[in-house]
Amino acid sequence: MELSGSQIVIEELKANGVEIAFGIPGGAIMPFYDEIMKSEFPHILTRHEQGATHMADGYARVSGKVAAVITTSGPGATNTITGLCNAQMDSSPIVAITGQVATPTIGTDAFQEADTYGCSIPVTKHNWLVKDVRELQGVVREAVRVATTGRPGPVVIDFPKDVQVAMTEYNPLEKTETALSAEPVFRIPEPDTKAIERLLEELERSEKPVIIAGAGIIKGGAAAELAEFARSAEIPVINTLLGMGGFPGSDPLFLGMPGMHGTAYANMALCECDLLINLGGRFDDRVTGKVAEFAPGATIVHVDIDAAELGKRVETDIPILADVRDVLALLNTQARKKDRQAWLGKVEAWKRDYPLQYDWDGSIKPQYVIEQIQEVSEGEGTYISGVGQHQMWAAQYLRFNEPNSWVSSGGLGTMGFGLPASIGAKVGRPDREVWLIDGDGSFSMSLVELATAATYNIPVKIAILNNNYLGMVRQWQELFFEKRYSHVHFPKSPDFAKIAEGYGVRGFDVKDVDQVRSTLEQAAEIDGPVVMNFHVNQEENVWPMVPSGAGNHEMQLGPQSTEKLT
Amino acid sequence: MPNNDQNNGDEEIHTFAVLVENKFGVLAKVASLFSARGYNIDSLCVGVTQDPSVSRITLVTSGDINILEQIRKQLSKLIDTIKVLELDDKETAERELVLIKVSAPKDKRSEVLQIVEIFRARTIDISNDALIIEVTGDEGKIGAMLELLRPYGIKEIARTGKVGLSRGAKTLKGLKN
Numbered sequence: 001m002e003l004s005g006s007q008i009v010i011e012e013l014k015a016n017g018v019e020i021a022f023g024i025p026g027g028a029i030m031p032f033y034d035e036i037m038k039s040e041f042p043h044i045l046t047r048h049e050q051g052a053t054h055m056a057d058g059y060a061r062v063s064g065k066v067a068a069v070i071t072t073s074g075p076g077a078t079n080t081i082t083g084l085c086n087a088q089m090d091s092s093p094i095v096a097i098t099g100q101v102a103t104p105t106i107g108t109d110a111f112q113e114a115d116t117y118g119c120s121i122p123v124t125k126h127n128w129l130v131k132d133v134r135e136l137q138g139v140v141r142e143a144v145r146v147a148t149t150g151r152p153g154p155v156v157i158d159f160p161k162d163v164q165v166a167m168t169e170y171n172p173l174e175k176t177e178t179a180l181s182a183e184p185v186f187r188i189p190e191p192d193t194k195a196i197e198r199l200l201e202e203l204e205r206s207e208k209p210v211i212i213a214g215a216g217i218i219k220g221g222a223a224a225e226l227a228e229f230a231r232s233a234e235i236p237v238i239n240t241l242l243g244m245g246g247f248p249g250s251d252p253l254f255l256g257m258p259g260m261h262g263t264a265y266a267n268m269a270l271c272e273c274d275l276l277i278n279l280g281g282r283f284d285d286r287v288t289g290k291v292a293e294f295a296p297g298a299t300i301v302h303v304d305i306d307a308a309e310l311g312k313r314v315e316t317d318i319p320i321l322a323d324v325r326d327v328l329a330l331l332n333t334q335a336r337k338k339d340r341q342a343w344l345g346k347v348e349a350w351k352r353d354y355p356l357q358y359d360w361d362g363s364i365k366p367q368y369v370i371e372q373i374q375e376v377s378e379g380e381g382t383y384i385s386g387v388g389q390h391q392m393w394a395a396q397y398l399r400f401n402e403p404n405s406w407v408s409s410g411g412l413g414t415m416g417f418g419l420p421a422s423i424g425a426k427v428g429r430p431d432r433e434v435w436l437i438d439g440d441g442s443f444s445m446s447l448v449e450l451a452t453a454a455t456y457n458i459p460v461k462i463a464i465l466n467n468n469y470l471g472m473v474r475q476w477q478e479l480f481f482e483k484r485y486s487h488v489h490f491p492k493s494p495d496f497a498k499i500a501e502g503y504g505v506r507g508f509d510v511k512d513v514d515q516v517r518s519t520l521e522q523a524a525e526i527d528g529p530v531v532m533n534f535h536v537n538q539e540e541n542v543w544p545m546v547p548s549g550a551g552n553h554e555m556q557l558g559p560q561s562t563e564k565l566t
Numbered sequence: 567m568p569n570n571d572q573n574n575g576d577e578e579i580h581t582f583a584v585l586v587e588n589k590f591g592v593l594a595k596v597a598s599l600f601s602a603r604g605y606n607i608d609s610l611c612v613g614v615t616q617d618p619s620v621s622r623i624t625l626v627t628s629g630d631i632n633i634l635e636q637i638r639k640q641l642s643k644l645i646d647t648i649k650v651l652e653l654d655d656k657e658t659a660e661r662e663l664v665l666i667k668v669s670a671p672k673d674k675r676s677e678v679l680q681i682v683e684i685f686r687a688r689t690i691d692i693s694n695d696a697l698i699i700e701v702t703g704d705e706g707k708i709g710a711m712l713e714l715l716r717p718y719g720i721k722e723i724a725r726t727g728k729v730g731l732s733r734g735a736k737t738l739k740g741l742k743n
Binding site: 117118121122125126127129146185306307308311312 | 590591635639643645
C-alpha cells in the first residue's frame with residue numbers, strides 16, 4: 001500500500017514498541033501532527049520541549065520502555081538539546097523526531113530552520129536527517145534499536161516537512177537492511193571466560209571485597225542476580241546515585257552511596273577494600289574523588305557494556321566487556337562462599353559509628369521531610385529529584401528497595417529535570433505513587449509543566465524543600481569562598497502554593513515542622529497533582545562531604561569535624 | 567595510569583585508518599568526537615573505497631597512551647564506523663602528497679631543480695621567480711625535502727594528509743573491532 005512519510009513513522013513506532021509521545025507541534029511538523037491525531041497515537045502535549053525530553057527520560061527509567069519526543073524545527077528542536085544531553089549522560093533511551101524545513105530550503109536560513117543534525121551530534125547516541133521517504137521505514141526501526149540496545153541513549157530523527165507528506169510504497173513486513181556498520185553495535189559481547197576466572201580467583205583470595213553497583217544493574221535488569229551474588233558471597237554493596245534501587249536499601253549488606261556526598265562507611269569501605277568490583281557503574285568523578293587516592297589497596301574489576309568506559313578514568317586490573325547480567329549469572333553458578341566475618345564486622349561497626357545524621361533545632365529540616373515522605377509512602381513509591389542539595393539528601397535518606405523506583409539527573413545534573421521527569425515516571429508506571437523531591441531553584445526552572453500535570457490530571461506529589469537559596473552553590477561558597485554568597489539568594493521566593501493554585505493544582509504552604517507529616521498524608525490522599533512548599537532551614541548543609549579534587553579519605557563528616565578518615 | 571589528576575606521560579603520534587559509511591554527516595561525527603574532548607587532529611584524509619558505500623578515513627592524531635586508547639574506542643563506538651585500525655609505522659606503506667611553492671629566481675633555479683631531481687619529485691609549474699614542486703613520500707622524505715628547500719624561501723604549502731595501507735595481504739575489512 002502507499003503511505004505518507006508521517007503514516008510510515010506512526011506505523012513503525014507502533015510496530016517497534018513505542019507506545020507514547022511527548023511533544024509540542026509547530027509549523028514544520030504539522031503534517032506529522034495531523035497524522036498523530038488521525039491515528040490516535042497516544043500523545044501528551046507539554047509546555048516546553050525540554051520538558052518533553054525529561055518526560056520521555058523519566059518514562060524510560062521507570063518502565064524500561066522508550067517514548068518518542070516530537071517537536072517542530074528550529075527552536076523546538078534546539079530546546080531538546082539539554083534533555084537529550086541529560087539522557088545521553090545517564091544512558092536513557094529517547095527517540096526524538098524533530099520537524100525540519102522542506103529539503104529544498106535546508107541550508108537557506110529558512111524560517112525556524114536550525115542545523116538540528118549538527119546540533120544533536122554531541123548529545124545523542126546517533127542521529128539521522130531523512131531526505132528520502134523511502135529510507136524512513138529502515139531509519140525508524142534502526143533508531144528504536146540503537147536507542148534501546150547495549151548502552152541505551154537518545155537518538156534524533158530530523159524529519160523535513162516535504163518528507164512528512166511524500167508518498168511511498170509501504171509493506172510493514174518488509175525486511176529493511178541494517179547498515180553494515182550498525183550490526184556489531186547490536187551484538188552484545190559474551191563475558192570473557194578468562195577474565196571471569198581471574199575475577200573468581202581474586203574473589204577467593206580477597207579478605208575485604210566491596211561491590212559498587214551502578215545504573216547498569218537497573219538498565220540490564222540484573223537486580224535479582226546482584227542480590228543473589230552479594231548475599232551468597234557476603235559482599236557489601238555500594239550503590240551509585242543512579243544505581244539506587246539496584247540493591248535493596250534495607251539489606252544489611254547495603255552501604256549507601258559513595259563519593260562526594262556518600263556515606264562515611266561507603267567511603268571507608270572503598271578506602272580499605274582489597275577487591276573492588278564495579279558492576280555497571282562508570283567511575284564518575286563524584287564517585288572517585290581524586291583518582292590517585294581512590295581504592296588505593298584494591299584490585300579493581302570493572303564490568304561494563306561500553307568498551308569506552310573500561311579504563312577511562314580508573315586503571316582497571318580486570319576489565320570485563322559484557323552485559324552485567326550475564327556476568328552475574330556466571331558468578332552465581334561459580335562463586336564460592338568464604339568466611340569474611342572480620343571484614344563484615346568492621347563494616348558493620350563503621351555503619352554504627354558513623355551514621356547519617358542531622359541536628360534538631362525546631363526548624364523544618366530537609367532531611368526530616370524526606371524521612372517523612374519515606375514513611376508516608378511506605379517506601380513503595382517512585383521517587384524523583386531535581387538537582388542540588390535536596391537531591392543528595394534524597395539519595396541519602398530514602399531507602400530504595402526496587403529497581404526503577406528512583407529517577408535523578410546524575411551525569412549532567414540538570415536543574416529543572418524533576419517535575420517533567422515525575423510526569424513521565426507517572427505515565428510510565430501509573431500503578432506507583434510518584435513523589436518529587438525538588439529544590440526551589442530547580443523547581444523554578446521547569447514549573448511550567450504544572451500545566452501539563454493539571455491538564456492530564458497526572459497525580460505527582462511535589463515536595464519543594466525551599467531554602468530561598470541555590471543551596472548547593474551556597475554551601476560551596478560557605479565552605480570554599482569564605483561565605484561570599486555571590487548571587488545565590490532568592491530573597492523574594494515566590495509563593496509556590498499560590499502558583500500551583502494558579503495552574504489548577506492543589507498547593508500547601510508549610511512553615512511549621514508539626515505540619516509536615518499531616519500535609520504529606522493529605523497530599524497522598526488527593527487524586528491529582530499537589531505542590532507542597534516546605535520552608536526548610538536555609539543554611540542546612542549536606543554532610544558528609546569530600547571536597548572537590550580531594551581523596552575520599554579526606555571526607556568531612558560535619559561542620560565541626562576535622563576528623564579525617566584514614 | 568589513566569586519571570585526570572596528573573600528566574599521563576609521553577605524547578605519541580598515531581595514525582588510524584577508519585572505514586565508515588559513505589554518508590553525509592559521518593565526518594562531522596568523527597570531528598565532533600575530537601572537538602568534544604579537546605583532542606587535536608594533525609591530519610585527515612577521506613576518500614571512497616572500492617565499495618562505493620564505504621569511505622576510508624586516515625587520521626593522524628597525538629596524545630598519551632590513554633587518550634589514544636580512548637580515541638580508538640570512541641571511533642569504534644560511532645554507529646557509522648565499520649572498522650578501526652591503528653596503523654603501525656613498520657607494517658604500513660604510507661604516503662603523503664605535498665605541493666610546495668618555493669622561491670626560485672633565475673640564479674637559484676638550477677639548485678632547486680637539482681633538489682627536485684634528487685628527491686624524485688616533479689616540477690609542475692614554473693614562473694620567473696617561483697616553482698611549484700609536487701612531492702610524494704613518507705614523512706621522512708617529505709620532512710627532508712622541506713628542510714632542504716627552506717633556505718630558498720617556501721611561499722606556500724598544500725598537503726593532502728597521510729594515507730596508508732597495511733603491508734602484505736592483510737586488509738581492513740569485515741566487522742568493527
